[in-house]
Amino acid sequence: MSQRKLRPYILFGFVTTHDALAAEEVLKKTGIPVSAVPTPSSLAGGLCGIALRIEPVDSDRVRAQLADRGIDVRAEVEMGDF
């Protein structure tokens, strides 16, 4: 039986909804694919309820874009799903 492989993605977490949506706006304007998702309870401590999911290949660009805009990123974790 073959084992299904997890598909990795990167999740960015923010303290305020405003910051999460500001980040989403920046990424959309830059053309970086992004999805707003519920913040997983495993990393919810101190974070707002909206996290941004991006492809691992875009993570360097995302970090640079958000740092340029002074957006406060409080968590960045690699996760996976099927």
Next chain:
Amino acid sequence: MSANKSTSPAPSIYLDHGATSWPKPQPVVDAVVRALTELGGNPGRGAYAMALAASRAIYDARRSCAQLLGVPDSRDLLFQPSCTHACNLMLKGILKPGDRVVVGSMEHNAIARPLARLASEDVEVVVVSADRTGFVDPGDIEREVCARPTRAVICQHASNLTGTVQPIEEMAEIAHERGALLLVDGAQGGGHLQVDIGAMNPDAYALSGHKGLLGPQGIGLLYLASGFDVQEQTEGGTGGGSSESLEMPPERPDRYEAGTANTSGIVGLGAAARFLAEEGDLQRKQEAALARRLHEGVLDIGGFRVLGPPPEVPRVPIVSIVHDSVEADRIAFALDRGYRVAVRAGLHCAPWAHETVGTLECGAVRLGIGWGNTTEQVDTVLAALAEIVS
């Protein structure tokens, strides 16, 4: 907007924009309807599609308001239930027992009453008299600020009684040179004046959303300068993963926005901000022209005193009048019942201001110009006033 149905209480001519604007531009109405019909999720409390849409609409509204008002970082612009709530947060979140404040004598009760409470808690309140036109001399403020260590200068941007506009930039310089803060009640400023908070440089600036800014009632704004620590006055839910903490998060805007947001009010205000970004300059010119026409026309009738500066001095479009023999309430009643003209008589929640200009005993009739008023309406009101006092 005219009232066509006899059952409608809507006036034929609405001149109470100093209290609240009516009617609202259609984009504001549309935005409120959309919020109530499509954005029902609780913003900041979930990531399902409708809650996300509500969160995004509030984010967009905050950005639109910040852009209109010259606020560099929209996180510093807080949604509050009203300008009065914003003033309370501004004063009670900053002032502590032992502080000294200098304030002009034209302030509305949204400032005067919180200050009275703070005075009972050992905050020293020094009131500087404005002149009979409602103008607070910056030199008088400077003398008081120099006299003793002062925590804050408090100044309204424009009077809700006389329309007098205060020099906020100059007040900010005076306060900051002496290490004091400048706290501004801008209830009558937003929309009627080109408010550029970044250029004026106050430490806090409170706004009403439903007056000159043309938003719905039940929404106000408070700007707090970046990095300025103000104690929140309301604790509660802010959504998301910080829920396990019993302390409010330090980040803006969440620290000052506990509880479910007024989505329809905020989204309506955002639409109003975008409307004013397009139409504001023209609107202000029209308002100024109408206010001057009304002011000069009232003086031509005879027997009236118009409070505030002379017609040629710029003001927000408020023309408050006192007749030498007909009482203010009788004039307002006659305008309403005889001509379906809506105005407000009395003290306008501003007893300090009425005392300053000498009308505390008699009150005044306030004619507040705003969006939707026309030259024809002003002329109709002038003819009505002439008949009433004849």
